[in-house]
Amino acid sequence: MSEYIIKNGHVFDPTQGIKGDKADIAIKDGKIIKDSEVSSKAKVIDAKGKTVMAGAIEIHAHIAGPKVNLGRIYRPEDKLFTYQSTTANTRMAGGFSIPTTFKTGYEYAKMGYTTAMEAAMPPLFSRHVHEEMRDTPIIDEGAYPVFGNNWFVMEYLKNKEIENTAAYCAWLLRATKGFAIKLVNPGGTEAWGWGLNCLSVDDPVPYFDITPAEIIKGLIEANEYLGLPHSIHIHPNNLGNPGNYTTTLDTLKLSAGYKAKNKFGREQVMHLTHTQFHSYGGDTWANFESKAKEIMDFVNKAKNVTIDTGNVTLDETTTMTADGPFEHHLTELNHLKWANVDVELETAAGIVPYIYSPSISVCGIQWAIGLELALMAKDPMRCFITTDHPNAGPFTRYPRVIKWLMSNKARQDQIKAFKNSDKVVSATNIAGMDRELSLYDIAQMTRAGPAKSLGIPSMFGGLKPGMDADVVVYDFNPDKPSAPDQIEAAFSRAAHVFKSGIEVVTNGEVVNNGHKRTLWVNAKTKENPQVMRDVQEKFIKYYSVTQANYEALGHHIVPNPYAIEVDATQ
Amino acid sequence: METVTITMKNPPALYLEADNICPDKFAGKTALQIADLHVFEGNTTSTIGKYFDVSGNAGASAADTKIVVKGDVKKVKYIGMKMSAGEIGVEGSTDLYAGAWMTGGKLTVKGNVEAFAATGMKGGELVIEGNAGNYLGAAYRGDWRGMSGGKILVKGNAGSDVGMYMLGGEITINGNVDVHVMTHAEGGKVIIKGNAKSKLGGQLVDGTIIVYGTIDVMMPGYKPIGTVELEVDGAKSKFAHFIGDTGERKKKRKGQIVYGNLYKKV
Numbered sequence: 001m002s003e004y005i006i007k008n009g010h011v012f013d014p015t016q017g018i019k020g021d022k023a024d025i026a027i028k029d030g031k032i033i034k035d036s037e038v039s040s041k042a043k044v045i046d047a048k049g050k051t052v053m054a055g056a057i058e059i060h061a062h063i064a065g066p067k068v069n070l071g072r073i074y075r076p077e078d079k080l081f082t083y084q085s086t087t088a089n090t091r092m093a094g095g096f097s098i099p100t101t102f103k104t105g106y107e108y109a110k111m112g113y114t115t116a117m118e119a120a121m122p123p124l125f126s127r128h129v130h131e132e133m134r135d136t137p138i139i140d141e142g143a144y145p146v147f148g149n150n151w152f153v154m155e156y157l158k159n160k161e162i163e164n165t166a167a168y169c170a171w172l173l174r175a176t177k178g179f180a181i182k183l184v185n186p187g188g189t190e191a192w193g194w195g196l197n198c199l200s201v202d203d204p205v206p207y208f209d210i211t212p213a214e215i216i217k218g219l220i221e222a223n224e225y226l227g228l229p230h231s232i233h234i235h236p237n238n239l240g241n242p243g244n245y246t247t248t249l250d251t252l253k254l255s256a257g258y259k260a261k262n263k264f265g266r267e268q269v270m271h272l273t274h275t276q277f278h279s280y281g282g283d284t285w286a287n288f289e290s291k292a293k294e295i296m297d298f299v300n301k302a303k304n305v306t307i308d309t310g311n312v313t314l315d316e317t318t319t320m321t322a323d324g325p326f327e328h329h330l331t332e333l334n335h336l337k338w339a340n341v342d343v344e345l346e347t348a349a350g351i352v353p354y355i356y357s358p359s360i361s362v363c364g365i366q367w368a369i370g371l372e373l374a375l376m377a378k379d380p381m382r383c384f385i386t387t388d389h390p391n392a393g394p395f396t397r398y399p400r401v402i403k404w405l406m407s408n409k410a411r412q413d414q415i416k417a418f419k420n421s422d423k424v425v426s427a428t429n430i431a432g433m434d435r436e437l438s439l440y441d442i443a444q445m446t447r448a449g450p451a452k453s454l455g456i457p458s459m460f461g462g463l464k465p466g467m468d469a470d471v472v473v474y475d476f477n478p479d480k481p482s483a484p485d486q487i488e489a490a491f492s493r494a495a496h497v498f499k500s501g502i503e504v505v506t507n508g509e510v511v512n513n514g515h516k517r518t519l520w521v522n523a524k525t526k527e528n529p530q531v532m533r534d535v536q537e538k539f540i541k542y543y544s545v546t547q548a549n550y551e552a553l554g555h556h557i558v559p560n561p562y563a564i565e566v567d568a569t570q
Numbered sequence: 571m572e573t574v575t576i577t578m579k580n581p582p583a584l585y586l587e588a589d590n591i592c593p594d595k596f597a598g599k600t601a602l603q604i605a606d607l608h609v610f611e612g613n614t615t616s617t618i619g620k621y622f623d624v625s626g627n628a629g630a631s632a633a634d635t636k637i638v639v640k641g642d643v644k645k646v647k648y649i650g651m652k653m654s655a656g657e658i659g660v661e662g663s664t665d666l667y668a669g670a671w672m673t674g675g676k677l678t679v680k681g682n683v684e685a686f687a688a689t690g691m692k693g694g695e696l697v698i699e700g701n702a703g704n705y706l707g708a709a710y711r712g713d714w715r716g717m718s719g720g721k722i723l724v725k726g727n728a729g730s731d732v733g734m735y736m737l738g739g740e741i742t743i744n745g746n747v748d749v750h751v752m753t754h755a756e757g758g759k760v761i762i763k764g765n766a767k768s769k770l771g772g773q774l775v776d777g778t779i780i781v782y783g784t785i786d787v788m789m790p791g792y793k794p795i796g797t798v799e800l801e802v803d804g805a806k807s808k809f810a811h812f813i814g815d816t817g818e819r820k821k822k823r824k825g826q827i828v829y830g831n832l833y834k835k836v
Contacts, residue, residue, distance in 0.1 A: 077713035335819065336714060 003028045004498065005038050006471060009047025010478050012439045013054065014381065014448035015462025019440045020478050025052060027469040030501035034465045045496055049477040053443050054462050055114025055470030055499065056398075057450040060233070060273045060308050061389035062320055063104050064118045064132035064143065066125045067349045070339055071098040071318045071390070075353060078318060089510045097317040097390040105137035105516070107396050109505050112472035112494040115460055115519075118143035119233070119273065119388075120184055120322045122343045123150075124545070126176035126552040133518055134559055138504050142519035144233055145176045146322050148183030148215055149190040151345045151542075152534065154208040157218035166222040167528035170568065171535065173228075175551040177520040177558050180230035180454070181223050184322035186215040188237050189348045197325040199238045201250045212237050216254050220269050226523045226568045227262040229455025231306070233271045239326050240277050245291035248278040252298050255305050264455030267304065271453055274310025274388035275299075276370035282427075288362055289427040292372035300378040306453040308386040311370035311401045312363065313393025314414075316355045321391065324348035345542055356393065358417060364424035366392070367414070372428065374405055375435045380444035381452060398446075399491035403484050405437045410484035439478055456519070456564070469501035518558050523566040571636050571657070572629035574604060576622040578641025584612040585665060586621060589648035591639065593632035593656025593675060600627045632656040632675065639664075647684075650677040653694065666703075669696045672720070685729065686710075691739065693720040701726035701745070707758075709735035717741070717758060733760045736777060742803075752777050755830070761802060774815045774830040782807075782835045791815035792832055800833060809833035 004027040011023040026038035062068050072078070075098060083094035084103075093103035108116055121129045121143040133141045147153050147169060156165040169181055187205035188198035194206045201213040219232050238247035251272065258269040272278070281291040299307055319330060324340060327350025331338035339351040356363040370392065377383035385402070389395035403410050415431055418424050425431040437445075451461025459468045476482070476490035493508025504512045539547040552558060574596055587610040589595075596604050605619030618624065622641075629635040633655035643649070643664050650658045650669045656676075660668075663681030670689040678697045685703035688696050689710050702724045707717035708731055716735035727745035734750065736758040746764035753769070755777040765783035772789055780802060792814035800809050813829035820827045 074712065076711045077709075080710060080713075337712075 002501070003038055003042035004045055004501075004503070005035060005042045006045040006047050006052055006473060006496070009050050009052035009473060011052045011463065012443040013463040014440065014444045015054075015457065015464050015467075018463075019438075023052075025463055025471055027471065027498060027501050030469055032463055032465050032467050032469050032471070045473065047473050049479070050495060051439060051474040051476045051478055051490070052463075053112070053439075053472050053474070054447045054467075055460065055472055055497065056112050056446040057454070057460055058108065058113055058116035058386070058389075058395065059271075059384050059450040059454065060119040060386045061116055061395050062119055062391070063116060063389065063395075064101065064136060064141070065121055065129035066341075067120070067122070067320045067322070067351065068098060069128070069132065070341070070349075071320050071351050072100070074337065074339055074351065075318055087510075089513065097315070097394045099394075101132050101135040102137060105139055105513075106510050109138040109497055109499070109510060110493055110508055111396070111398055111491060112474065112497050112505075113139060113395075113398075114470040114472075114497065114499045115140045117141065117179065117454070120182055120347075121145045121176060121178060122322070122347050122349065123172055123176045123178075124343050124346055124543075124550070126178070127557055130177060130518065130552050130557045134516075134557070137513040137516055138499055138510070140499075140517045140519055140562070142179030143177075144180045144182035145172055145178035146182045146184050146347045147172070147219060148186035148234070149188075149322075149347050151208075152538065153219065154187075154190070154205065154210050154215065157214055158208060158210045160218070162218060162221045162225055164528065164531050165218055166225040166568065167525045167531040168535070169219075169222050170226055170523035170525045171531065173521050173523055177518060177552045177561065179519055179521050180228060181219055181232045183216065183219060183232060183234045184347065185235060185237055185239065185326065186212040188212065189322055189324050192324040192328075192348055193342060199241070200247055201237060201254065203237070213250075213254055216251065220255065220258050224258065224261045224269060226525070227566055228521055228523060229262065229264045229266065229564055229566070230453065231260065231266060231268050231271050233273060235273050235321070235323065236278055238278070239321075239323055240280075240330070242280050242282040242284055242288045244278055244280050245294055248272070248275070248295060249298055252295075252302060252305060255302060258304060260304060262455060265452060265457050266455040268306040268382065268453060269304045270306075272299075272305065272307045274386065274392065275307045275373050276310040276312065276366060276392060277388070279369050279373065285362055288365055290365060290369045290372060290429060292369050292376060293429060296373060296376035299382070300376070303382075306382045306384070306449070307373070308384040308388075309370050309373045310386055310388040310392045311374075312356050312366040313387055313397035313400060314356045314358050314363065314367055315393045315397065316353070317390045317393055318351060319354045319391045320349065320351040322347045322349050324350045326350070327352050330354065344544060345538065359419040361418070361420040361423040361427070364418040364420065365427045368424060368428035368430035370401075371404055371411065372430055372433065374437070374445065375433050377445075380437075380441045381449040383445060384450045384453070385442075385445050399488040402442055402491050403488040406439075406442065406487050407484035408434050408436055413484075469498050471498040472496070515560060517560045517562040519562050519564065520558075521566060522563040523568050525568045571634050572627060573636045573638060574601065574624065574626045574628050575638045575640060576604075576618065576624050578621060578643055579623050580621050581642055582611045582621055582645055584645075586611050586646045587648055588618070588646050589651040590618060591637065591646070591649045591658070592651060592653045593628070593635040593637060593658065594652065594654055596628040596637060597632045597635050597656075598628060598630055601625055604628065629656075650675075653677065663700060669694075672696070682726070688717055688720075688722055690715060691717040691720050691722070695720060696722045698722070698724045698726070702728040702732075702743075704729035704748070705731045705734060707733050707736055707739065707741050714754070716755070727764065733758060733777075736760070746783065752779055752830075771815055771830055771832055773818045775818055776821060776828055776830050778831045778833070780809070780833045785834060788812075789815060791817040797836060798833070808836050810836050
């Protein structure tokens with residue numbers, strides 16, 4: 001494999017505490033090596049006056065699987081006028097909020113993202129998720145199977161059987177080639193099957209006689225029993241409703257007293273996702289307001305919690321979630337088309353298009369809340385930038401979100417552009433916040449932080465010798481004053497992107513499709529005949545497929561797997 | 571106003587996608603430059619000049635440009651797509667998406683147009699002297715934003731699904747229409763001088779349908795509320811007035827429920 005040396009760039013690497021100092025980064029055989037060890041044959045990349053970071057990591061996006069694809073199928077208008085024709089290195093690709101798999105890979109890579117996590121894999125359709133990830137070029141990907149409304153989990157946890165829950169989770173991660181334990185509206189999505197919902201952590205789940213709080217605590221315990229790389233990854237109850245911040249605080253408080261147990265350097269026991277959608281005050285849309293401060297006051301103190309933002313980007317997008325009841329609620333609000341699916345024994349999903357219009361004050365307040373969360377974060381290693389793609393906006397808007405976070409002027413300009421800017425200002429704190437995040441903060445929030453939270457800091461998120469050579473050079477000079485739009489332009493199209501030591505993007509264009517891997521977690525547990533018998537019984541009695549047709553096995557489905565081994569037999 | 575005349579000399583074997591036949595695209599260009607604009611024939615990218623003789627230079631802006639399209643353009647799609655100003659006169663018939671998403675100017679077709687003419691139209695004027703195909707002034711596939719402004723006149727008949735998801739503007743059809751008129755509409759007006767078949771205003775939230783001729787089958791969601799006199803194109807007539815679609819969600823204005831209106835000449 002080829003050798004590279006990236007010379008004289010301004011390096012931002014939180015794993016080594018490098019804050020924009022000039023340094024050389026050397027790459028050999030897919031890994032970062034000491035710059036003294038590189039040979040004279042190495043290709044020199046001149047990064048003088050440019051910014052150098054590790055490849056960015058997407059911790060939460062809906063980019064592969066049946067829900068995403070249903071969005072593509074039922075929104076032909078999302079593709080209108082977006083198609084780009086085939087080039088030497090890229091296939092035909094299109095779509096805006098729900099791009100094709102190919103466009104997903106290309107767009108992430110062009111922005112300097114080299115790893116991405118699909119945030120909600122319905123276990124029954126894990127094959128579909130993996131087939132789409134297989135067809136998403138360049139970037140490494142993993143997927144989180146959903147557990148929060150799973151019948152096995154609810155039955156075991158009703159009886160407080162943590163060991164059985166853990167054994168089942170390990171089995172399902174293996175069967176679906178999954179990466180982490182995801183919860184979506186725990187209990188609430190199952191309740192949706194009965195026409196109900198769980199809007200607080202204490203609402204009982206019909207039939208199962210368990211509460212969301214019991215599911216959440218039980219899955220934290222199972223996760224730490226196994227010692228998985230990532231913590232539980234939770235989309236809490238009561239998403240998107242005015243006044244829901246109390247439910248969010250109740251959810252966050254469930255982490256109290258738990259300590260992370262793992263060999264991956266992860267410190268949190270709970271990752272709370274798209275927090276923007278869960279930081280709402282008021283009790284109607286008329287007195288809707290930001291409670292970002294209340295949420296961040298808790299998060300800043302709780303060292304065993306990480307969050308991501310879920311920034312609203314003010315675009316026309318497609319909302320999609322395993323939170324079935326929420327999507328029904330949304331279609332009743334905006335009267336746009338609605339798709340709804342039940343996934344037997346496991347989960348559900350809904351899809352509704354949504355327009356975050358700068359003319360609507362609620363949308364402006366949502367925009368402000370997402371930014372406030374990141375600007376109030378005292379530890380950027382525990383607060384990560386997402387748009388909950390495509391729910392709050394497409395991931396292709398990350399450069400714009402970064403611009404808003406790095407430039408008060410860009411934020412003030414946007415506030416002025418809102419039709420009801422007075423209302424946005426009075427319901428939020430954004431207008432008075434003058435913090436401007438540094439490139440080092442951004443490197444923590446998009447690289448080192450997510451890598452640590454996901455338990456993969458030895459591979460990704462930094463530029464230490466021995467780590468995977470995922471390196472990005474942005475045409476942005478931190479020594480020179482810059483207009484806000486220059487930030488957006490630089491982060492939109494990286495000058496150079498290396499994935500596992502291969503140059504995949506040059507001057508914002510894809511030059512190589514790399515060797516994409518699927519990251520999954522292989523947790524070995526003690527033999528558990530009871531759980532295996534329960535699994536067999538459920539397939540015989542309830543599932544519409546046999547167990548043999550369920551597992552995401554085989555080279556044609558996961559052609560290039562990378563297993564992270566966990567030994568939970570002790 | 572400058573006039574550019576393009577004359578079909580070499581008809582395509584496949585259908586031609588020619589959204590560049592538009593005053594906005596021609597503006598500021600010479601005949602030679604216009605001939606060099608791209609068109610697609612199947613998966614092949616080609617130029618206007620390969621199929622058309624181009625004479626005359628365009629005006630400085632779209633508003634100063636008139637395009638006359640001569641010859642057989644029955645297999646040419648997207649004429650006048652997204653035009654914002656100026657004029658186009660098509661002397662024969664044309665294919666899909668004529669005047670789609672147009673925002674201004676005037677497009678006149680002497681012959682017939684195929685389906686999806688004026689899809690998502692926002693403004694301007696479309697005159698079809700022959701017949702219109704299906705989905706006139708409707709929304710693009712999957713979209714909920716049909717015609718929202720401007721005027722369409724069809725001197726002949728129109729096909730099915732006229733004004734699907736229509737939001738505003740006005741469509742007048744001098745002849746007859748096929749099934750489905752203003753399905754899902756939330757505004758706008760469709761005037762049918764001839765006869766209609768069935769499913770007028772199905773799932774209509776708001777909007778107005780005026781029918782001079784017969785209606786084969788009324789939708790069950792429409793309720794008769796009396797007779798009114800209306801003035802259309804300067805002529806007064808008496809109409810039976812129906813409100814609906816009562817099976818669909820309704821908006822409220824000042825505490826009052828707003829219904830769609832269907833008028834049938836008596």
